[in-house]
Amino acid sequence: xxxxxxxxxxxxxxxxxxxxxxxxxxxxxxxxxxxxxxxxxxxxxxxxxxxxxxxxxxxxxxxxxxxxxxxxxxxxxxxxxxxxxxxxxxxxxxxxxxxxxxxxxxxxxxxxxxxxxxxxxxxxxxxxxxxxxxxxxxxxxxxxxxxxxxxxxxxxxxxxxxxxxxxxxxxxxxxxxxxxxxxxxxxxxxxxxxxxxxxxxxxxxxxxxxxxxxxxxxxxxxxxxxxxxxxxxxxxxxxxxxxxxxxxxxxxxxxxxxxxxxxxxxxxxxxxxxxxxxxxxxxxxxxxxxxxxxxxxxxxxxxxxxxxxxxxxxxxxxxxxxxxxxxxxxxxxxxxxxxxxxxxxxxxxxxxxxxxxxxxxxxxxxxxxxxxxxxxxxxxxxxxxxxxxxxxxxxxxxxxxxxxxxxx
Numbered sequence: 001x002x003x004x005x006x007x008x009x010x011x012x013x014x015x016x017x018x019x020x021x022x023x024x025x026x027x028x029x030x031x032x033x034x035x036x037x038x039x040x041x042x043x044x045x046x047x048x049x050x051x052x053x054x055x056x057x058x059x060x061x062x063x064x065x066x067x068x069x070x071x072x073x074x075x076x077x078x079x080x081x082x083x084x085x086x087x088x089x090x091x092x093x094x095x096x097x098x099x100x101x102x103x104x105x106x107x108x109x110x111x112x113x114x115x116x117x118x119x120x121x122x123x124x125x126x127x128x129x130x131x132x133x134x135x136x137x138x139x140x141x142x143x144x145x146x147x148x149x150x151x152x153x154x155x156x157x158x159x160x161x162x163x164x165x166x167x168x169x170x171x172x173x174x175x176x177x178x179x180x181x182x183x184x185x186x187x188x189x190x191x192x193x194x195x196x197x198x199x200x201x202x203x204x205x206x207x208x209x210x211x212x213x214x215x216x217x218x219x220x221x222x223x224x225x226x227x228x229x230x231x232x233x234x235x236x237x238x239x240x241x242x243x244x245x246x247x248x249x250x251x252x253x254x255x256x257x258x259x260x261x262x263x264x265x266x267x268x269x270x271x272x273x274x275x276x277x278x279x280x281x282x283x284x285x286x287x288x289x290x291x292x293x294x295x296x297x298x299x300x301x302x303x304x305x306x307x308x309x310x311x312x313x314x315x316x317x318x319x320x321x322x323x324x325x326x327x328x329x330x331x332x333x334x335x336x337x338x339x340x341x342x343x344x345x346x347x348x349x350x351x352x353x354x355x356x357x358x359x360x361x362x363x364x365x366x367x368x369x370x371x372x373x374x375x376x377x378x379x380x381x382x383x384x385x386x387x388x389x390x391x392x393x394x395x396x397x398x399x400x401x402x403x404x405x406x407x408x
Contacts, residue, residue: 020342025346027345027357030042034046035049036060037059037060037375038057038375038378038379038382040354042354045349045352046352047349048352048354048378048382048385048386050353050354050355050372050373050378051356051372052373053247053249053373054248054249054251054375055248055249055305055329055373055374055375055376056220056221056226056249056294056295056301056302056305056375056377057301057305057375057376057377057378058249058251058294058301059251060377061251061290061291061294063290063293064251064287064290064291064294067286067289068283068284068286070286071091071282071283071285071287072282074282075089075091075282077281078278078282079278079280079281079282080278081278081279082275082277082278082279083268083274083275083279084274089282089285091285091286091289092110092279092280092285094289095110095285095288095289096108096109096110096256098292099256099288099292102292102296103219103227103228103242103258104227104230104231104236104258105242105258106259106261107261107265108258109256109264109267109274110285111255111256111257111271111273111274111277111280112254112273112279113247113255114216114245114246114247114255115141115144115255116273116274116277117256117273118139118142118144118145119144119145119148119272120257120267120271120273120274121212121241121243121267122142122145122148122149122181122183123148123271123272123273124266124267124270124272125149125181125263125266125267126146126149126150126151126179127149127150127151128151128152129178130151130180130181131151131153131154131171131175131178132146132149132151132152132153132154132180132182132183133155133156133164133171133180133181133209134154134184135155135156135158135159135183135184135185135195136155137158137185137188137190137191138183138184138185138214139189139214139216142183142185142214152175154167154170154171155167159195161196161199161200161203164203165207168180168203168206168209169207180209180210181209181210182203182204182209182211182212183214184200184213184214185213185215185216185217186214186215186218186222186229186242187217187218187222187330188330189216189330190330190332190358190362190363190369190371191324191325191326191330191332192323192324192326192327192330192332192373193324193326193328194218194222194229194232194233195229197213197229197230197233197235197238197239198234198235198238201235201239202238205238211239211240212239212243213229213241215229215230215242215243215244216243216244216248216255217248217330218232219242219244219245219248219250220244220249220250220291220302221248221302221305221306221328222328224299225295225296226249226301226302230242240259240263241257241258241259241263242257242258243255243256244256246284246288246291249295250287250288250291251287251288251291252284252285252287252288252291253280253284254280302376304376305329305374305375306329308329308374308375308376308378309328309330309331309373309374311387312331312372312374312383313326315387315390316331316333316387319390319394319400320400320401320403321333321334321390321394321399322334329374329375330372330373331373331374332369332370332371333369333372333390333399334369335368335369335370336366336367336368337366338359338368340368341368341369342357343397344357344393344397344399345357345370347393348389351392351393352385352389353385353389355370355372356370357369357370358370
């Protein structure tokens with residue numbers, strides 16, 4: 001009789017984990033003993049953090065911290081119940097009203113996490129008779145949600161409008177009566193590139209499909225005042241549903257889906273991840289409200305994060321690094337080899353800079369990368385140290401080469 005736990009020993013991923021730990025190059029689940037946003041302490045070593053999604057640097061903002069403290073003093077630490085029953089506070093409703101306005105939609109619904117927001121919205125809307133048409137690089141939470149929804153799933157090549165139209169044509173010919181939903185990320189979390197929302201919206205209209213954008217990495221960063229990638233492209237009314245998270249620009253934990261009042265009300269009464277899960281704790285809600293206040297009052301946070309990330313991106317490209325099509329605070333460094341990526345991570349760690357090594361299945365085979373991301377709160381001096389580290393470590397590891405001397 002087979003033992004279910006045999007896979008634990010035989011699993012190839014776990015063999016690599018054990019080998020990495022034995023060799024001192026295992027890069028994941030590293031505990032932080034201190035964090036002040038742009039700098040952290042890991043294993044007793046102080047590092048500049050360029051692996052965080054704290055894009056606006058608000059996790060340590062005094063107004064944000066005080067908002068969390070005040071909420072705990074007023075409401076306690078938890079609602080201990082579902083939004084559906086006893087877990088809705090007035091500040092939950094206040095945050096939904098504020099986010100609906102901020103995201104340019106009639107209504108919004110908040111969830112305990114961004115993962116739950118995608119899960120709840122997509123499983124509520126899609127069923128076995130519906131078809132989702134999704135970019136091949138959408139976030140894992142979207143993939144899981146679409147699989148759990150039980151709908152038919154069609155994928156198209158990343159940001160390839162011709163391939164998307166091909167899929168839409170095929171779907172319309174094969175299943176003309178099926179409900180259709182196009183699903184994309186606004187900002188792709190590994191490559192830092194944008195989905196071409198206006199062009200996708202035009203195809204959605206032409207082929208009578210609805211349009212869902214996961215803007216987890218766009219809300220707070222893209223568009224005027226950080227209102228999202230749909231604002232960046234000036235196509236607010238052409239996107240049916242926009243999802244966002246609070247664990248990035250908004251210094252908290254949770255997620256939101258915004259859209260028409262009718263659709264949001266439907267999701268609220270059908271989303272199992274909302275109905276059968278405890279509501280956001282009061283401190284988390286108050287934190288997001290404080291962040292929205294700050295961003296609306298001072299849009300320079302959004303401007304600054306783009307300024308600082310552009311400095312690094314331009315410098316890296318000038319050194320010969322491949323940063324792909326990034327136009328956001330996410331700046332990838334494509335390496336390819338898994339082992340070379342892990343060794344590069346270790347070299348940057350020793351040089352005092354924390355980066356994220358991304359290996360399969362997070363990326364396709366032979367497309368491993370270092371994911372770096374920047375904050376509005378990174379100082380100019382820290383940015384210079386980061387650029388110097390990429391030059392020094394890049395030459396030492398062979399990731400880049402010194403430019404050949406030119407003859408006079």
